[in-house]
Amino acid sequence: MAHTTRTATYTDPGGGRGDWRDTAARYALLPLRIFLGVTFVYAGLDKLTSSTFLKDSGDQSIGDQIRFLQEGGDVAVPAMLDLAANSPVAFGYAIALGELAVGIGTLIGLFARVAALGGALISLSLWFTMSWSATPYYMGNDLPYLMAWLPLVLAGASYWSVDAWLKERRRNSLGG
DSSP, X not given: OOOOOOOOEEXXXXXXXXXXXXXXXXXXXXXXXXXXXXXXHHHHHHHHXXXXXXXXXXXXXXXXHHHHHHHHOOXXXXXXXXXXXXXXXXXXXXXXXXXXXXXXXXXXXXXXXXXXXXXXXXXXXXXXXXXXXXXXXXXXXXXXXXXXXXXHHHHOOOSSSHHHHHHHHHHHHTTO
């Protein structure tokens, strides 16, 4: 007895027809992009608006966090902390503004691969310093963030993004 299956079809945004699985595959990275974008925007704004973070010393200040990590000595790249310790407040601003730029770029899909690479580098630097001593390693939260950025570094933001809009605009202006 022959068995046939029938799959639902849809009209995709490009005007073609396809299987629902094709649509799911196309939009698969969108939830990750939204999560990482919102998280990094929040992290950047949280640091910039904190009354304690952007200070050289004091409870929860970037300066005290850096000194605490230096004293503990359990980091992968101590030179990164030494560099940050030269000007902890400037380093704090750099991290906060970097997180904000990465988050916005990821959310709106502007230079999405570059933004994702920035997010991966921030996560890598935090893993090498803040989370390095977590035992077992998977208890540190920066390593999963690093891994979450990698698909966006590879794929970019092909839907619902400024990058996709600009690409479509260039294609239309070239007549094809």
